[in-house]
Amino acid sequence: MKRFSTPAILTLFAGMALAAPQQPMDESQYVGSQICEECHRQGYRKFGATKMARVFFEAPRSALESKGCEACHGPGREHVQKARERDRARELGVPYEGPKSSEFIKQLGKDSPMPARAQNAQCLQCHQKGQRLFWKGSTHEARGIACVTCHQVHQKVEPFQIASRFKEPLSDNRMFVKPSQMEVCFQCHQMRRAQLQRSSHMPFREGKVTCTSCHNPHGTPNPKLLTEATTNETCYKCHAERRGPFLWEHPPVMEDCLNCHEAHGSSHPQLLKATAPRLCQRCHVNTRHPSTPQLATTRFVFNRGCTNCHSQIHGSNHPSGLRFHR
Amino acid sequence: METPAMKALNRLISHVIVAQVALLSGPALQAQEEKPARGLVEIGVRQLAGDHGSSKFNEYHHIPAGFYLQQFEVYFNKLPGKFFLNAQTRETLEKDQSYRFGLGQEGKYRFEFRWDRTPHVFANGARVFFGGSGGVYTIPGPTRSLLQSTPANLPSLVDGAQLQGVSLARNAGTGTFTYTPTANWAVQLQYSNEQQAGVRPIGTTTNAFTNSIELPEPVDYRTNQAKASVEYGNDKGGFQSSYSGSLFRNRVGELVWDNPFRTADAAGGASRGRIDLYPDNAAHALSFAGAYNLAESTRLMASISPGWMLQNDAFLPFTINTALAGVPALPAASLNGKKQRLSMNYTATSNPLPALTLTARYRSYDYNNNTPSLVFSNYVRADADMPGPARRSLPYAYNRQNLGLEASWQFLNKHALKAGYDMERFDREHRDTTRSNEHTGGVTLDINPKKWLLVRTSYKHARREPRHYEANEESFPLGEGALSLGELPGLRKFDQAARSRDRAEALLQMDSDKWSLSGSYFTTQDRYTQSLYGLLNDVSYNYTVDVSYQLRHDVTLFADYTRERYRYNQRSRQRVPPTATAPANDSPNNDWESFTRDVVHTGEVGINASALRKKVTIDTFYSLTVAKGSIATRAMGSSSIAGFLVTTAQDYPNTGNRFHQVTTTCRYQLPRSAALKLDYRFERYDRVDFQIDRMRPYMVPLDPSTNTSIYLGLDFPRYNVHIISVALEYRF
Structure with missing residues (x-):
């Protein structure tokens, strides 16, 4: 089978490469997490209950992780200086006219002045591997979705604090902004919520199943952010009996389960897009x-x-x- | 007037309250702040009223009356040596129970084990006319003799058929070990075993299709899967490599049943029928993926994954009918089925300017089928006769390549504009089109002008063009033999046909401290531009609205509504093939059209409220899904023209279903991390479906041609169920 020209593709990829040096870490700019706790006591306590905090504070695996709060929010020296100047001015009863301390720290979240990509860069310092290997250039990244649109870092939502309308498979990873993972996705994919009710x-x-049973929202090289290479391979994870090879194959079945089925829910039996015989008669018009x-x-x-x-x-x-009777 | 059931419920509720008081007064709750462990246990008692035995109600879950342990969770996150241990259960000891257990050392390794059971109930009241087990269904000889001589005895006999449940259950256990020696490295080993067992309905035929026999298909599957992966990542990039293997075993490889209307094999009709159930198979895949940051602004990503699918189950003979003469020899003892797929993805993404992202993608999915193409000089139709002609199995295969280019500009910090182009080249073997190209252009605009306002829009237009469409290529001999009309020349199968696709999407989100409002619109409009027959268009529109309003600091109201509309138009022609003595009837006067419409309304309204400084919380919602379907069909020709055939073009009765759900949970926070929960749930399901509403084992009143057919008479009954439960939740 004829292929696209490989040299042309490689040239295209190589042509996009631009060089920029990485900034080294300036140790003198870091103040340590204990200083953060002095003012941000509540946030520090909540964060302290998270798994990430346990790794950062008790078992850091890298120089960055050992920076604690500043690993994500950036070096805090200037931020602390400005905050202290402001506090000193208050104590003296004089107006503080300097810049806001918040301008000297990386704020993350919906109210952050930083663009999504810059916010995400903080998370990607550590989370580039695993499911995020293909994040850059992915559908969600290209549309300006920030990690914090879906995840919250400062507070672990204990499973037993959740009152969700949608049950989900058991998990100890619940760093979501909504009570359940599905509700996170429904923020934008509202139609899917309705389809699940069918x-x-x-x-x-x-x-028993959730969105991430089939999709990886962090990006995959596969269509529709599927975890597997194709729709069919995703379906075979649970329906291994249908993968064959068979002596007599039904070609549209072999190519794409979604030719006949609607995976998110249907008003027709067996998740079919339409009922038989009309569904079959879309193609079978012989005699x-x-x-x-x-x-x-x-x-x-x-x-x-x-x-x-x-x-x-x-x-x-x-x-x-051959006619699928046997 | 208190009924005995109410009295029993009252007693149980009293016991729960007494139990919680006893728990609260116990020493176990003292000084809980010092304990490193945290967890939850929720126990309660539940009573159901209504049709709670309904198969539809129990489709995927199990909600029995009586005591229950809804969930138990325990977390030891600060054990000495940075160890942690946690465990969770849900629906404990019920038929839909789940368990998860995890332990490890923080930042080093973790082991997780899961076990999960999922029921799938199809029906409770299947009338099974057959005896036997293990894939062999039998009918006593005298009964068969009686039916062979007088088929009219069937209705009285099937009335006495035993009632049987038709359901499956999946039990899946998975163990995962993850080792992260450093922040950069990760090694993972995973093994899972799934057992799927039970019965589900299957349709079979004997006697050259005059006998349709519906049976409970025995299912006894085992699927073992293993995966090993290693990964490295740092700020420059990373790589992942993995192997995954899956072995599927079906312990019931064939289904044999007695023909109720024949006691002995004969040409034209067998005394038994036999069907091949899913064969054992295996799948293996390797995966290599890598990403490299050429510079801070450019990332190259690639993945290559070869995979193999294998199947070599021994063939069954052509037929179980011993009276058929001249049955040819099989061309092989087994298929030796082999498919190889190679999935390759290459992506380069770069930010030449801080706000500009350019992305190029190339993807190839090569699905090679090296299964031998076998020639069968004849075949046995429904264990009855050998109509010929010779047939060849075809190794269908395809290669799908995509080239995508995309530019995304994130401007003024919060807005994004994206434009993209994608080309798909689809090469197929043994199908009506050997190649089709699809060009897609799209643009998305996401604007976030205010903190409280976000608008996302996208539009895509795609055009698919098969290079050459040749009907009849999907079977051998082409066109099904000499006395055949073959495919209608104007038919274009929708998965290969020329297609124009428009897809538009819009999402609006507004919120403030007090309220939020979001709405979305989504449409997909597929038009098969060169199809004269087959599916002509497939159009859908979806609208959603979602609002929430914080009435007071402790009261939030929410509501959402979705309307989905689907429309499919298709065209066909009723045709009669030629015979040795008569010509074919293949006239455009026998064309007919059918219009399928589906509309689904889904709405939900609810309230979350708390009082007494959050000591009391009430969460309640009502949801309703209403689906309506119609299929209208009309003949396009005139009955006054000779040779008119289309006498069955009639509208089908409308279908519909409604699902109501009311859930109210009232939670009262007791001292010392305990809470009392009162939960009420109501579900109601109604359905009108002409295809299943009138199903009985004996269908002659509806279709006289089924006088030698037996069905299971499956129904999916409507139900009304009330569930009330009282539970004690205790956190420790």
């Missing part, structure tokens, strides 16, 4: 019964329609199974 659904509502409209009261329509007989529609390994 009559035919996977066990989303029952807490005899597939080409006939069929009355609602016939065996071609009631119950499961075409699959009353063609039950092995996902593939058959029977020598007489």
Whole structure:
């Protein structure tokens, strides 16, 4: 099969490379987390209960992690100086006209003056690997989504503090801005919330599957941010029996489960996009019964329609199974 | 007047209250602040009323009456030596129970074990006319003799069929070990074992399709999966490599059933039927992924993943019918099925200017099918006859390549404009199109002019063009043999057809300290521009509104509504193939059209409130989903023209379903980390569906041609269920 020109692609990639030196860490600008605690006692205490704080404060694995609060918010020396100048002015009862101390620290969150990419850069100092390997250039990154749009860092939401309308698989990773992971996604993907309520659904509502069972919102090289290379490979994680190879294959099934199914929920049985026989008749227009409209009261329509007989529609390994009856 | 059930409930509630008082007065709660462990236990008692045995209500969960341990969680996060240990359970000891256990050393390693059970109930009241087990269904000889001589005895016999539940259960256990010797390195090993067992409905046929026999298909699957991965990452980039393997085993490889209407094999009809169930298979994949920051502003990312799918289950014979003469020999003992896929992705993304991101992507997914193409000189249709002609199995394969270019400009700190182009080249083997190209252009604009206002919009237009469309390429012999019409020349299968796609999306989010409002609009409009037959268009519109308002500092109201509308138009032609004595009837006068419409309304309204300094909280919501469907069909020709065939083009009855849910949880905070929870839930499900509402084992009143067919008579009954529970939640 003819391919796109590999040299052209490599040239394109290489042409985009621009050089810029990395800034070294200036130790003199760091004050230590204990200084932060003096003013930000409540935030410090909440953060202290998180897993990240336990690693930073008790088992740092790198120079950056050992910086504690300043690992994310940047060196705090100037910030502290300005805050103290302001406090001193207050004590003396004179107006403080200097710059705000907040201008000298990296604020993260919705009210931050920093653009999303700059905020994310703080998180990516440590979190570039794992699920974030393909974050840069991903759908969410390109649309200016910040890590803190979905995650909160300062407060661990204990599972038992959650009162969510959507159950989720058990997890000890709940650093979300909403009570559940699905509700985080529903902030923007509102239609999906409705689809999960439909009559035919996977066990989303029952807490057996969640958005990240299939998608990695941090970016993947795959379509639709899927965790696996294709839709079918994602479905095979739970439906391994359907992956074949089969002697008689149904080509649209082999190419894409979503040709017939709507994974997020459907009003039709088996998550189908439409009911049989009309779904099958979108392609099967040859002769005899597939080409006939069929009355609602016939065996071609009631119950499961075409699959009353063609039950092995996902593939058959029977020598007489070419029409998926066997 | 108190009923016995209410009395029992009252007694149980009293016991719970007494128990919580006893707990509160115990020494266990003293000085809890010093304890490094934290956790929760929630126990309670529950009573149900209504149709709580309904299969639809129990589809994926299990909510029994009586005492329950809803959840138990314990966290030891500050053990000596930086060790941690935690455990969680949910729906403990119920049929949908979940467990998670984790232990490790902070920043070094962790081990996690999960076990989860998921029920899937299809129906409670299947009428199973057969006996037997393990994939062999039998009917006593005298009964078969009676039916063979007088099929009209069937209705009285199936009325006495035993009622059986049709359900599956998945039990999945997964162990994961993660070792992070340094912040840069991570090694992970994972093993999972899943068992899926039970029965689900399956349709079968014997006697050249005159007997449709619906049976409970036995399911006894084991899937073992193992994964090993190693990863390194630093501020310059990283790499990941992994191996994953999955082995699927089906312990019931075939399904055999007695033909109720034949006691002995004969040409034209077998005494038994046999179907091949899913064969054992294996899949292996390697994955190599890497990213490198060429400079602070440029990142190159690549992934290459070869994979293999294998299947070599022994073939069953052509038929179980011993009376058929001239059954050919199988061309092979097994398929020796082999597929290799190679997934490759290359992405380069760069910020030549701080606010500008350029991204280029190339992706190739090569799905090679090296399964042998076998020639079968004939085949046995429904264990009855051999209609021919010779058939060849075709190793379908494809290669899908995507090239994408994208520019994203994040301007004025909070806004983003993105424009992109994507080209997809889809090469297929043994399908109607050998190649199609799809060009997609799109633009997105996200603006965040105020802290309280965010607008996201996007629009994409795509055009897919098959280079050449040749019908009849998907079977061998092409076009299904000499006395056949083959595919309708104007048919374009929608997954390969020329297509124009427009997709638009808008999201508006506004919020303040007191309220938030968001709404979205989404439409996809697919038009199959060169299709005369088949699916002609597929259009959907979706609207959502989501509001919340903080009435007081301790009272929040919320509501959301979604309207989804789907529209599909398709066209076909009723055709009669030629016979040895008569020509084909393939006239445009027999064209017909069908219009499918689905509308779904989903709404929700609720309140979260607290009082007495958050000692009392009340969370309640009501949700309703209403789905309506219609299929209208009309003949396009005239019945006055000779050879008119389309006499069954009629509108199908409308379908619909409604799902109501009311949930109210009242939580009263008791002293010392305990809380009393009162929970009420109401669910109601209604459905109108002409396809299943009238299903009975004997369907002759509806379709006289089914006089030798037997169905399970599955129904998915409506239900009303009330659930009330009282629970004690204790944090320690």
